[in-house]
Amino acid sequence: MDTPSVPPKRATEQDRLVGERIKVLRKSKGISQTALGSSIGVTFQQIQKYENGVNRVGASRLSDIARVLEVRVSSFYDGDEGGGRDRAEVFGFLSTHGAIDLLHAFSEIEDDQLRREVLAIVRTVARIEQVRGS
Numbered sequence: 861m862d863t864p865s866v867p868p869k870r871a872t873e874q875d876r877l878v879g880e881r882i883k884v885l886r887k888s889k890g891i892s893q894t895a896l897g898s899s900i901g902v903t904f905q906q907i908q909k910y911e912n913g914v915n916r917v918g919a920s921r922l923s924d925i926a927r928v929l930e931v932r933v934s935s936f937y938d939g940d941e942g943g944g945r946d947r948a949e950v951f952g953f954l955s956t957h958g959a960i961d962l963l964h965a966f967s968e969i970e971d972d973q974l975r976r977e978v979l980a981i982v983r984t985v986a987r988i989e990q991v992r993g994s
Contacts, residue, residue, distance in 0.1 A: 869916060876913030877951075878922070878936045883911040884954040885929045885936075888963075900924040 886896055886907075893904040893911070900921065909915040910925075917925070926933045953959055969975045 871913050871916050875916045878917055879911045879913040880955050881936045881951055882907075882917070882925055882929075884951055884960070885931055886911075887960045888954070889929055890964075891929070896925065896928060899928040 886893070893907040897904045897907045901924075902921075906915065910917050910921075922936060923933055926935065954963075966975065966978065969978060
């Protein structure tokens with residue numbers, strides 16, 4: 861009797877979101893794909909596949925990644941203890957190209973007045989972009 865073939869599991873939208881969060885958290889810790897991969901016993905190419913949502917991350921592997929990134933496994937999912945929508949919005953912001961670099965640089969500015977001025981400049985540029993896009 862032939863057993864019906866089961867198609868291989870494909871990465872889903874949830875897998876893509878988990879991968880995106882791995883990437884954001886990894887970058888926020890200043891850890892390279894190579895270093896993360898070495899820490900959990902996979903290649904940097906495998907980390908790329910996880911982060912791009914090409915490959916699914918198994919439960920034990922996700923646990924290893926969480927340990928290295930010093931976060932809870934629930935950090936990779938939407939419903940993390942009351943943070944749901946806010947957390948999703950934050951991860952959306954952090955996944956914007958350059959956002960983590962901007963935050964790191966901004967946090968290194970020690971002078972409060974200078975920090976406010978930099979923020980004013982960024983807000984002005986954002987308003988100019990909005991006007992141009994209208």
